[in-house]
Amino acid sequence: MPTNGALLGTPTKVTQGSQTKGGIGESTLRPDGTLKVTGEFAYSSDMWHEDMLWGQILRSTVAHAEIVSIDTSEALAQPGVYAVMTYDDLPTEVKNYGLEIQDTPVLAHGKVRHHGEPVAIVAADHPETARRAAAKIKVEYRELPVITDEASATAPDAIHVHENRDDHHIGHVPHPNIVHRQPIVRGDADEAAKRADVIVKGEYYFGMQDQAFLGPESGLAVPEEDGGVHLYIATQWLHSDLRQIAPVLGLPEDKVRMTLSGVGGAFGGREDLSMQIHACLLALRTGKPVKIVYNRFESFFGHVHRHPARLYYEHGATSEGKLTHVKCRIVLDGGAYASASPAVVGNASSLGIGPYVVDDVEIEAIALYTNNPPCGAMRGFGAVQACFAYEAQMDKVAKQLGMDPVEFRKLNAMEQGTIMPTGQPVDSPAPVAELLRRVTAMPLPPERQWESSEGADVRQLPGGLSNTTHGEGVVRGIGYAVGIKNVGFSEGFDDYSTARVRMEVVGGEPVAVVHTAMAEVGQGGVTVHAQIARTELGVAQVTIHPADTQVGSAGSTSASRQTYVTGGAVKNSCELVRERVLELGRRKFGTYHPAWATAELLLEGGKVVTDGGEVLADLVDVLGDEAVEVEAEWRHRPTVPFDLHTGQGHGHVQYSFAAHRAVVEVDTELGLVKVIELACAQDVGKALNPLSVVGQIQGGTTQGLGIAVMEEIIVDPKTAKVRNPSFTDYLIPTILDTPTIPVDVLELADDHAPYGLRGIGEAPTLSSTPAVLAAIRNATGLELNRTPVRPEHLTGNA
Structure with missing residues (x-):
């Protein structure tokens, strides 16, 4: 058994007082929190196994080329090398994988399609030996022209990124280099445009963002005596990984056992496979445990990114400020492989006009195949790019009408009962x-905060500690934005989760054990599951079993769905356990007290009580030596795919909403920006853990800030090579960049959801970006139609 400290092989025990303290609605502390902030938490990269080998991946140095030859002889001859594998060494006929479309080769065959694509893998007795051996593999390439944008991808003579494509989307796309196309048409936008007093058009560019999680891709594959393999892995969806891994290995799924190890962040970047299959292949080939850990450079190539996008919008409005119509076209660059691009297209199109009432819309969203880095899931999932553009448009229309931008938004704001462009009622x-009213009413930060009686605090100024200014040429700007994000998987996906709950007496005290396959990636799901168990079962002691594939699927930790869906499964299983415990009590004690048969019985504080508070029995006496265990699934309401011609259909389960107000200081001479505050108001339905809710909102807000002013993967348009694969050149917000983020939490219950909750983790990532851009525009008067904003865009040197 490998060692991995707190969360691998050792249950996480959560104890909170007596009665039902620490239940739903309380700010309970995370069981992994102290370990993480003190550096004691064990992540997947910390795993160790006796006699293990180290794996290394050789990646392509070019973005598009035929593979003429691969010579592994020098690598195999190096002392300490146990195995070198290429495409020809794969054990089965299944050599590709993918979330929806199985278009991604385990190792490149015939050609490479993007910079950094895996070509060969090595196992050796030391990581440095493995790296040196991989460097000795000789690959001869014949370079091909690169496809990098819509023009080169859809030209009549364009090379097809994927030859002989036969997936289920090919029949409804106009070109083989288009992964998926989703139009949405409601009403008659052309006719409605005739009623508009103002028509505003805009073109926008959204840069490629990296998830930038701090824990790089890593895992440990251990061969087992039955010919199978046990993979300890940092991922977002154990069962999806299992579904893709097993066929490539030629093993039945029950011989590929998976256990979640410590995850150092995800944000969508771990939905796709990275090193999972490679580690398993090497472990099965060598008969030894194999560990693979990416370095930061490799991590930039080893996972998908947020789709860069070009967005074209037209908004019309009457002189009174009512929107008449919206037309938009959204072009997402999916890169070399499909990943989650089809679903991202569905989100971008269906949420493309934002949280506004518009009867006449014409939308088209597409994702391209190119030779750029593959793009897929990232927090906000297509809705982020659209929100950036439609919120810029709302400001432009308001300006044309001479209206306050917030009042203009409120005038057109959707509400319960509004019909979405897809025909689905909210x-x-x-x-x-x-x-919008709440975020506008929040107090503004003081002017000229950098000034004090003790002198200037340069940390509050653009440029910060670089001390570039003491306030000369610094202008304040304020901007607003609001967004809409779907919750859960959409368009007919069978989105469910499973939970196993066991209740028994341990050490003279009733204990609940919750076992799911939910990937805890830092969102605090393990805390919420314990809160649910305490609330529903009335016990103080709750143990969260390590997540693995020995229980049914919990789905992906993405789409703001885990608290909704897996929380729903835990609640459902707890309710079934409670009923069985009460039935057990009725059989043991019911004849002695009529309340067993007539009262509404509850479990509270380790006892069975009536709704009037009368104690009927102690749970220790009810359970005795018996244990009650239930494994149950929970599904949300069904959805349907959007029509491929009109986009109509009830495709989403739930929506979440957030509004931001950004306050910025801009040095107009140097083009430097300091975001002073990003105030947020968000409806969460029900705050199951208020402290965690605020943390999620602040985290999502900060990620939106990053794409607004600093984060972008730069891809050379001529070679399709990544130019900045490191945290030296790819910048993410530090604590010095992060502004004050006051949060106003609104709780309006959704009657369709467990406890009335609403998924919250993604919505603040949408509206924070356009709010920052709006504030910079307000300060400078510049149009600023791209993210991120760079100094040269503010000084006229772009």
Whole structure:
């Protein structure tokens, strides 16, 4: 058994007082929190196994080329090398994988399609030996022209990124280099445009963002005596990984056992496979455990990124400020492989006009195959790019009309009952105008905060500690934005989760054990599951079993769905356990007290009580030596795919909403920006853990800040090579860049969701970016139609 400290092989025990303290609605502390902040938490990269080998991946140095030859002889001859594998060494006929479309080769065959694509893998007795051996593999390439944008991808003579493509989207796309196309048409936008007093058009560019999680891709594959393999892995979805891994290995799924190890962040970047299959292949080939850990440089090539996008919008409005129509076209660059691009297209199109009432819309969203880095899931999932563009448009239309931008938004804000462009009614609270009102009412930070009696605090100024200014040429700007994000998987996906709950007496005390396959990636799901168990079962002691594939699927830790869906499964299983415990009590004690048969019985504080508070029995006496265990699934309401011609259909389960106000200081001479505050108002339905809720909102807000002013993967348009694969050149916000983030939490219950909750983790990532851009525009008067904003865009040197 490998060692991995707190969360691998050792249950996480959570104990909170007596009665039902630490239940739903309380700010309970995370069981992994102290370990993480003190550096004691064990991540997947910390795993160790006796006699293990180290794996290394050789990646392509070019973006598009035929593979003429691969010579592994020198690598195999190096002392300490146990195995070198290429495409020809794969054990089965299944050599590709993918989330929806199985278009990604385990190792490149015939050609490479993007810079950094895996070509060969090595196992050796030391990581440096493995790296040196990989460097000795000789690959001869014949370079091909690169496809890098829509023009080169859809030209009549364009090379097809994927030859002989036969996936289920090919029949409805106009070109083989288009992964998926989703139009949405409602009403008649052309006719509605005739009623508009103002028509505003805009073109926008959204840069490629990296998830930039701090824990690089890593895992440990251990061969087992039955010919199978046990993979300890940092991932977002154990069962999806299993579904893709097993066929390539030629093993039944029950011989590929998977256990979640410590995850150092995800944000969508771990939905796709990285080193999982490679580690398993090497372990099965050598008969030894194999560990693979990416360095930071490799991590930039080893996972998908957020789709860069070009967005074309037209908004019309009457002189009174009512929107008449919206037309938009959204072009997402999916890179070399499909990943989650089809679903991202569905989100971008269906949420493309934002949280506004518009009867006449014409939308088209597409994702391209190119030779750029593959793109897929990232927090906000297509809705982020759209929000950046439609919120810029709302400001432009308001300016043309001479209206306050917030009042213009409130005038057109959707509410419960609004019909989406897809024809689906919004059947839960949609407090868009109220969120705008709340965020507008929050106090503004003081002017010229850098000034004090003790002198200038340069940390509050653009440029910060570089001490570039003491306030000369610094202008304040304020901007607003609001967004809409779907919750859960959409368009007919069978989105469910499973939970196993066991209740028994341990050490003279009733204990609940919750076992799911939910990937805890830092969102605090293990805390919420314990809170649910305490609330539903009335016990103080709750143990969270390590996540693995020995229980049914929990789905992906993405789409703001885990608290909703896996929380729903835990709640459902707990309710079934409670009923069985009460039935057990009725059989043991019911004849002695009529309340067993007539009262509404509850479990509270380790006892069985009536709804009037009368104690009937102690849970220790009810359970005795018996244990009650239930494994149950929970599904949310069904959805349907959007029509491929009109985009109509009830494709989403739930929506979440957030509004931001950004306050910035801009040095107009140097083009430097300091975001002073990013205030947020968000409806969360029900705050199951208020402290965690605020943390999620602040985290999502900060990620939106990053793409607004600093984060972008730069790809050379001529070679399709990544130019900045490191945290030296790819910048993410530090604590010095992160502004004050006051949060106003609104709780309007969704009657369709467990406890009325609403998924919260993604919505603040949408509206924070356009709010920052709006504030910079307000300060400078510049149009600023791209992210991120760079100094040269503010000084006229772009």
